[in-house]
Amino acid sequence: MERVARLTSQKAVVIFSKSSCYMCHAIKRLFYEQGVSPAVYELDELDPTLRREMEWALLRLGCSPSSVPAVFIGGRFVGSANSVMSLHLNGSLKRMLMEAGAMWL
Structure with missing residues (x-):
């Protein structure tokens, strides 16, 4: 628990992902296209322990490991792909990213 808290506080946007997950790829691409460079941790590439x-x-923290990506913005868990896409579509994602210092106008 402490490791995840430490990792999510070190960068404005943190994504826990799996390298073979197409939704993870789509969400990472969304952030890159916004000019955001998230810290990405590929769970399937980590040591098993x-x-x-x-x-x-x-x-x-409320995120099922099977429902990756798990996205944190400003150290706060915001959800998986559905949540991030909803935030993006309603315009809230950009505001959250700016408040977290992940992007500027």
Whole structure:
């Protein structure tokens, strides 16, 4: 739990992902296209022990490891792909990214 909290506080946008997940790829691309450079942690590329620890911590934060990507903005868990896309479509994502210092106008 402490490791996830530390990682999510070190960068404005943090994404826990799986390299083979097409929705993870789409969300990462959305951020890159906004000019945001997120910290990305590919869960399936981690050491098995570390992977289990990270998945357990994500589960405790309310994110099922099977529903990656798990996106954090400004250290706060905002959700998975559906949540991020909803925020993007209603215009809230850009504001959140600016408030977190991840992007500027």
